[in-house]
Amino acid sequence: MEAIQAFDEEKLNAFVGQVLGDLGGAYSAALVKIGDRLGLYRDLQNQGPATSKELAERTGYSERYLREWLAHHAASNYLEYDRATKQFRLPPEQAMVFADEDSPVYMIGGFENAFSTFENEPKVSEGFRTGEGVAWGDQAHCMFCAVAKFFRPGYVHNLVQSWLPALDGVVEKLERGAKVADLGCGHGHSTLLMAEAFPNSTFIGYDFHGGSIDAANAHRDEHGLDSNRVRFEQATASDFQEGDFDLVTCFDALHDMGDPVGAAVHVLKQLKHDGTWMVVEPMAADELSDNFNPVGRLFYAASTSICVPTALAQNSGYALGAQAGQRKLTEVIKDGGFTDVRRAAETPFNIVLEARP
Numbered sequence: 144m145e146a147i148q149a150f151d152e153e154k155l156n157a158f159v160g161q162v163l164g165d166l167g168g169a170y171s172a173a174l175v176k177i178g179d180r181l182g183l184y185r186d187l188q189n190q191g192p193a194t195s196k197e198l199a200e201r202t203g204y205s206e207r208y209l210r211e212w213l214a215h216h217a218a219s220n221y222l223e224y225d226r227a228t229k230q231f232r233l234p235p236e237q238a239m240v241f242a243d244e245d246s247p248v249y250m251i252g253g254f255e256n257a258f259s260t261f262e263n264e265p266k267v268s269e270g271f272r273t274g275e276g277v278a279w280g281d282q283a284h285c286m287f288c289a290v291a292k293f294f295r296p297g298y299v300h301n302l303v304q305s306w307l308p309a310l311d312g313v314v315e316k317l318e319r320g321a322k323v324a325d326l327g328c329g330h331g332h333s334t335l336l337m338a339e340a341f342p343n344s345t346f347i348g349y350d351f352h353g354g355s356i357d358a359a360n361a362h363r364d365e366h367g368l369d370s371n372r373v374r375f376e377q378a379t380a381s382d383f384q385e386g387d388f389d390l391v392t393c394f395d396a397l398h399d400m401g402d403p404v405g406a407a408v409h410v411l412k413q414l415k416h417d418g419t420w421m422v423v424e425p426m427a428a429d430e431l432s433d434n435f436n437p438v439g440r441l442f443y444a445a446s447t448s449i450c451v452p453t454a455l456a457q458n459s460g461y462a463l464g465a466q467a468g469q470r471k472l473t474e475v476i477k478d479g480g481f482t483d484v485r486r487a488a489e490t491p492f493n494i495v496l497e498a499r500p
Contacts, residue, residue: 184242187233252292259283276456291330309487317341321389327396331359380406401457407479427466
C-alpha cells in the first residue's frame with residue numbers, strides 16, 4: 144500500500160480556501176451576466192438601494208429569484224447589505240465595474256468571456272488530444288461580443304489620450320490627414336475611436352471573421368461616420384490590400400495569428416517608408432514566473448481556451464499566446480523586417496509597441 148504523503152494542514156486549509164474562492168468566482172460568472180442582461184446593476188445604480196421586494200416592484204422580475212441573486216452578490220462583496228433596512232446597495236466602486244460602460248475598469252466583458260470558455264471547453268479538450276486548433280469562427284457564439292466589450296474600456300481611456308501620442312510624429316500625421324489600417328479590428332471599437340478623434344484621416348478595419356466585420360460596419364453607421372472615410376473589410380493580416388499606409392494598428396490580435404511573422408512581413412510592405420506599426424498586446428513579462436500574478440493568471444486562462452486554439456487552427460500555427468512578452472514580440476516583428484521596435488507606452492493590462500521600418 145502506498146504511504147500517505149505528509150502534508151501541512153495549515154497550507155492545505157489555506158489552499159482549500161483559495162479554491163473555494165475560485166469556485167465562487169466561477170459560479171458567479173453566469174449571475175453577473177444575468178445582472179447585466181436584465182439591467183439589475185443599472186437599476187440599483189440609478190434608482191438606489193432596494194430590498195428584494197422593492198427591486199421586484201421596480202423591475203417586474205420575480206422576487207424569489209432576485210432575493211437569491213442579491214444574497215449571492217452581497218456574499219461576493221458585489222453589493223452592500225444593510226441589516227436594518229434589508230436593502231442592497233451598489234457602491235460607486237462596484238458600479239464602475241458592473242454598471243458604467245465608460246468606466247476604465249468596466250469588467251462585464253471579462254465575465255462574459257469567462258462564461259464563453261465553458262462553451263469552448265469540449266473543443267479545446269479535443270485540441271489537447273490532437274494538437275489541432277479551434278478556429279475563431281467555431282468558438283463560443285457569444286465570445287466575439289464579449290472580447291470586444293472586455294477590451295473597449297482600455298481603448299476608450301488610453302488609445303487617443305496616451306497611446307497614439309506616445310508614437311513618434313503619428314498624431315501630427317493623423318491631424319493633417321493620414322491613411323490608417325486597423326488589423327484584427329473585431330467589432331471596430333478601436334477603429335471608430337481613432338476615426339472620431341481624427342476627422343481628416345481615413346480608416347480601414349480588417350478582420351478575418353465576417354460576423355465581426357458586419358458588426359463593425361453596423362457600429363460605424365450607429366456612430367454616423369462616413370463610409371467613404373471609415374470602412375471595414377474581411378481580410379487577414381497577411382493578405383489585406385491597399386498599401387501606402389501611414390499607420391497600421393493591431394490591438395490584442397497579433398498573438399492570435401497563426402503566422403505573426405508573415406503578418407509583419409506583409410504589414411511592412413503595406414506601410415509608407417516612414418510609416419508606423421503600433422502593436423498593442425496583453426501585458427506580460429518575458430520571464431514565465433514573473434507573470435504569476437492576477438493579470439497573468441487571467442490572460443493565461445484566456446490564452447489556453449481562446450488564443451492558442453485560434454492560432455493553431457491557422458496555416459502555420461505559430462501560437463504566440465497571450466503572454467508572449469516584449470522580447471518574443473520584438474523578435475517576431477524584427478523577423479518580419481522591421482528594424483526599430485520599442486515600448487512606447489503601457490498600462491496594467493497592455494504593452495504598446497512602436498515598430499518602424
